[in-house]
Amino acid sequence: MALPRGYDGVVLAVPVTVPYVRHSTRSAQWWVGRALAALAQASGISHHEFDGLSVASFSLAPDTSIGLTQHFGLSPRFIDFLPLGGVAGVVGLRRAARAVQAGDCDVVACVAADTNAPQSFRQSLEQFSRFSQDAVYPYGAGGPNVSFALIAQAFMAATGLERSDIARLAVAQRENALRNPDALMKKPLSVDEYMNARAIAPPIHLFDCVMPCAGAEAFLVMREAAALAQGLPFVRLTAAIERHNGFPTDPVMLRGGWARDVTDLWAMAGVGPDAVDLVQTYDDYPFVSAMQFADLGFCAPAALPEFLRGHDFTVMGDLPHNTSGGQLSVGQAGCAGGHLGLVEALRQLTATAGARQVKGARRALVSGFGMITYDRGLGSGAVVLEAA
Template identity: 40%
Template structure:
């Protein structure tokens, strides 16, 4: 089943205009200090976002949370510990697609009058034990059918998907390397990225194999951290830098896990989102795609219409490496910044809002229109959830 209902800002049937401000993240760390907890990371991100947005915590009346490792606690526990009294509360479990899902519901909640100021936060304390536990028991299909093979994590699944994509599109490892090396070049300008060392194509190609054809730099590194933004009606912000939500569309279980995985649910999301936003991929100034593997980025760029057809993929990657395309994953993406568990789903939203509000210090591009795409939740073969948000800089 798919959900193609967009969240619009203004316009016929769109209701109240809604914007996002206060993009924030806790420092990402590969090895978090002793005593780090998921709840503390999430709380720190909420406080950072409200401070950045100029919002007092007592004015927050909505909270959306995404996390894999809150454990026995839930969104309501986090709200209670932070002293929040809420009229709207949501916990999203869809990983890489969590930010888009939370944003869609938050926009609707504000338009319906259920809340006036909503903080969306996602993240995890992802140490080695937490990561190993997560990939072994991600869901019942993984625990019952994949772990006994044994298969410890999604690398093997996405190695097969990458092989299919290479064959269909005529790609080489060098093609994927152009994406990875370009993202590392962005990461070097992002003080929040965990991996900022220079990377050449030779470095990429020489990296140890993980699961053919994937090598080390094709696989997202787990880190600890959290990301957050604040969502409120346009008239709430005054002079605060913000990004207007022009459209949000979602798609769940678009192919019943029987497709090739080379197309995502974005093929259903994108046409409606572009229509609602009154724009198209040719109008984009910046795009952030969920990037646990390079092949997944290419699948999203094709489904979004940023890459026009299969034959255009190799040329797009060559131009990307020469900075002659729309900027992609200007934070360095998760492949260089790190994947903070469910925070990876919010990472791209934070970055695009930063770009649209002129807050991407050191890596700022001239951006008036941006897109964030989410992808995630491998049920058995590939991700089952996808969404996209079209955002515009406030005038």
């Protein structure tokens, strides 16, 4: 099959994070509003000029992106609504980039926002999907913990991964998060603490789990000429893949859809995994990050233990990974979890990551993963971004 056309002339700019809070009395709409305001302020482009609006959220009901146009005074000619969880970032970026490239619109505000009240996480679980309602939630498996525990057990058995290997990812991310003032987790995490944490659903323990919170992530997609004219630092999109329900006949999820499209990804990017300076995976459980390293070509699945032991994943290390701290240490603001890595990579590649800046970062891999509506995560996607 021929490779998709490139995304020539399309760039990402203006990384925005509306700092997370554990619980918020505000609605998701409020968080979208804060994100749009921050995009306008940082870009110097009035929000009235955003002629594309892409919104990822779980908690906007009864609104979708169309209602938000009137709510926030936009008159876009491209809108998108992505209640797709952790793959929404990559999916939204792909669509926005093509719309801009084709001239359907000029500037797309890509926003992911969710709110979180003390009861809202459990309530959202009850209605997460038809299959979950019929065949997951009634089994005490409410919440992804049990579903991912079943996958993790099979994945660890197949790859030889030990909890102590996976700990390396979680501990490195916490170290990165300590350099990120917006991270909700402020205390250091040791390997011992990870290993001795409370069991949630073995092999999933406390520090394998993200903390649901409220927050927003956002960036702009526009043509390179527009970014230059506005004087905005930007990064280029050089490759993108997306796949849903990639391996429907696998009895249990030992790989994600990335494995189907990884060759295309690196062919489009014109480089290999060894040429990236940092990696942002979707980390709603660190073993899922390990699965992404394998599926995205960094090593064979069976070599994962060795791979994890052989690298330093902190911002000072040889393979900086989830440099903001990732969802595990920053928090999971619902659908914004899939945008977190994109926004962080945008910061790193525009040298605006502050204390957690990876020196000389030029190229980043960002992957997304979303929606375990029954027994496996369905959505997978990945992009390669390059500094201008």
